[in-house]
Amino acid sequence: MNEVDFLLWVKGSAFNIALFIFVAGLVLRLFEILSLGRKVNYAVPKGDPMQGGLREIFRRFGTDKATFQRSMITIVAGYVFHIGLFVVIFLLAAHVEVFKSVLGFGWPNLSTPVVDAFAVVTMIALVVVLIHRLQHPVKRFLSSPGDYVAWAVTFVPLLTGYMAYHHLLLSPQMMLGLHILSVEVLLIVFPFTKLMHTFTVFLSRWYNGASMGLRGVKS
Amino acid sequence: MSTLTLERGINAFKAQIDAPMASFFSSCVSCGMCAEACLFYTENPDPRHTPIYKLEPLRRVWEQEYTLIGKLKAKLGLSKPVTDAELAEWQELVYNNCSLCGRCTLICPVGNDITYMIRRMREGMVASGHAPEGLIGASTRAVNIGSPMGVKLPALQAQVRHLEKSSGLEVPFDKEGAEYLLMLSSMEIMNYPEYLGAVAKILTNAGKTWTLSSECFEATNSGIQIGSSDIARELVSRVVAAAEKLKVKTVISPECGHAYTALRWEGPNLIGRPYTFAAKHIVEVLDELRAEGLLQTEGFEESKLTFHDPCQLVRRGGVVEQPRNLLNMVAKNFVEMADHGTLNWCCGAGGGVSANEDAEEVKLKAFQRKKKQLDELHVDTLVTACANCRIQLEEGMEVNQMDIPVLGLTEMIAEHLVERKGGAA
Numbered sequence: 001m002n003e004v005d006f007l008l009w010v011k012g013s014a015f016n017i018a019l020f021i022f023v024a025g026l027v028l029r030l031f032e033i034l035s036l037g038r039k040v041n042y043a044v045p046k047g048d049p050m051q052g053g054l055r056e057i058f059r060r061f062g063t064d065k066a067t068f069q070r071s072m073i074t075i076v077a078g079y080v081f082h083i084g085l086f087v088v089i090f091l092l093a094a095h096v097e098v099f100k101s102v103l104g105f106g107w108p109n110l111s112t113p114v115v116d117a118f119a120v121v122t123m124i125a126l127v128v129v130l131i132h133r134l135q136h137p138v139k140r141f142l143s144s145p146g147d148y149v150a151w152a153v154t155f156v157p158l159l160t161g162y163m164a165y166h167h168l169l170l171s172p173q174m175m176l177g178l179h180i181l182s183v184e185v186l187l188i189v190f191p192f193t194k195l196m197h198t199f200t201v202f203l204s205r206w207y208n209g210a211s212m213g214l215r216g217v218k219s
Numbered sequence: 220m221s222t223l224t225l226e227r228g229i230n231a232f233k234a235q236i237d238a239p240m241a242s243f244f245s246s247c248v249s250c251g252m253c254a255e256a257c258l259f260y261t262e263n264p265d266p267r268h269t270p271i272y273k274l275e276p277l278r279r280v281w282e283q284e285y286t287l288i289g290k291l292k293a294k295l296g297l298s299k300p301v302t303d304a305e306l307a308e309w310q311e312l313v314y315n316n317c318s319l320c321g322r323c324t325l326i327c328p329v330g331n332d333i334t335y336m337i338r339r340m341r342e343g344m345v346a347s348g349h350a351p352e353g354l355i356g357a358s359t360r361a362v363n364i365g366s367p368m369g370v371k372l373p374a375l376q377a378q379v380r381h382l383e384k385s386s387g388l389e390v391p392f393d394k395e396g397a398e399y400l401l402m403l404s405s406m407e408i409m410n411y412p413e414y415l416g417a418v419a420k421i422l423t424n425a426g427k428t429w430t431l432s433s434e435c436f437e438a439t440n441s442g443i444q445i446g447s448s449d450i451a452r453e454l455v456s457r458v459v460a461a462a463e464k465l466k467v468k469t470v471i472s473p474e475c476g477h478a479y480t481a482l483r484w485e486g487p488n489l490i491g492r493p494y495t496f497a498a499k500h501i502v503e504v505l506d507e508l509r510a511e512g513l514l515q516t517e518g519f520e521e522s523k524l525t526f527h528d529p530c531q532l533v534r535r536g537g538v539v540e541q542p543r544n545l546l547n548m549v550a551k552n553f554v555e556m557a558d559h560g561t562l563n564w565c566c567g568a569g570g571g572v573s574a575n576e577d578a579e580e581v582k583l584k585a586f587q588r589k590k591k592q593l594d595e596l597h598v599d600t601l602v603t604a605c606a607n608c609r610i611q612l613e614e615g616m617e618v619n620q621m622d623i624p625v626l627g628l629t630e631m632i633a634e635h636l637v638e639r640k641g642g643a644a
Contacts, residue, residue, distance in 0.1 A: 028287060
């Protein structure tokens, strides 16, 4: 397989397979969760579960001052890389084109040098969270191989994308092929790793918030 | 009781797992922030004390039983089943090092209700025979005698006679059709009898009808603490039976945190139907009386005081404003701790920790968090609304040579009560 064939393959059948596994995996995982159901609650509510659920979905984007001080690196680096990932994934012109071809519609993009800067900051933040994970006694203790896999499959697409754009190490074509391949790996493992929190975070915050709302707990 | 085995424990785990739990386990990113929210970690920083880690056996059962990947891994021999030895090891984490205070649940950035899961996990710990002796003893006494501390009706009757004699108040038993059924905790009967006197004075003065039940006076629920729905159901059913027999409108949960959780939130689900009466914490009732103008006070506490929020009231019960409304009636120098209300730190002995002898040392370590909060304030008095918090706070201060008296909110209000015309007092 030469470079051109490789690029055609990752852009073609490999991409379709990865996308299929990603979507099917998401559906399966959400079904696995939701089909477990939950029991009826007979306690007379003090407040509205729906309101509580919605409130917690938004409130947990922030934190109280003391918690912020205790977990500053986790929160700041976490915020930086999440925002960075959002910008890089959804606002790079080339990516918007990909979404357009898959979804049938697109949206405005940022200029590529701006997104490039975001990519650099995001990679730095990811390195910080990795070092923090390896050094912090609790994080290191809690971390399973899955945590490091999730980190790697997130980091490699950023790195290869950056290198392809800047024509580093390999030919841009080859690097682009590797970049797309790494995204495909990301898509395939996504539903089966902690990356799934991208979706379940809203579910979890809602369940917890609904319980708080029912009990009249206002945080 | 049939034999407690690993198999029964695992089956109990499986029976507890629901959609919220599956979502919580799927959402955890191992960020470790729950450790920083937990006083059993901050005051005793062993990474094993991280709240989400306390659930690891339950998480593995969920993964192996309820996810495709987990099932595949199990088939290929890539995951190890939960063992009896592991559950034995986890007993210390799930009971001694967790007071079900709910602070991790409040702080978790992805929104995981870790406390809910630990409460559920304890069901499997009981079924597999890995609950602490102290809690087994308390639960057995609660079921057989009617009180986790072994307090019997004659002890309460003696208290009541003494109270009636010294105060001239009538303390009725089994008065059908009364508005309120007053429940107590054994801790109040044995250690803080002034609570009953205070409530009797306030309710009578407000012109309310109220009663005790000779069939059931204990509101605390060891079944909730040990994590046995069977025991919890039996205990809450007694309260429900007494309340329905006497046809009361409202059952008053005492100055106790978990009794409120047991009666207000878990009770209806344990018996599988809504109550025919309302269940309220005494602080909620007092605040309602205040709002209706039936609770008036005079004079103010001179000392600088602060309020310790019982976890089950604030984070698990939404009772935050009421104690403050009441305190402000009688205190001019009321100051708040840095973290208060829903963010308050646990006393260190809730959720069954106080009944668990294995946790004696750990709970005093956990108290250091409260000590730090109090050291910042330099208060003369600490007020709370939970007899279990109160005994832990008193013990913690004794050990740490802190000279701060701890008072129950209800008795403080009663001391300032203004006699109402029309009230019977």
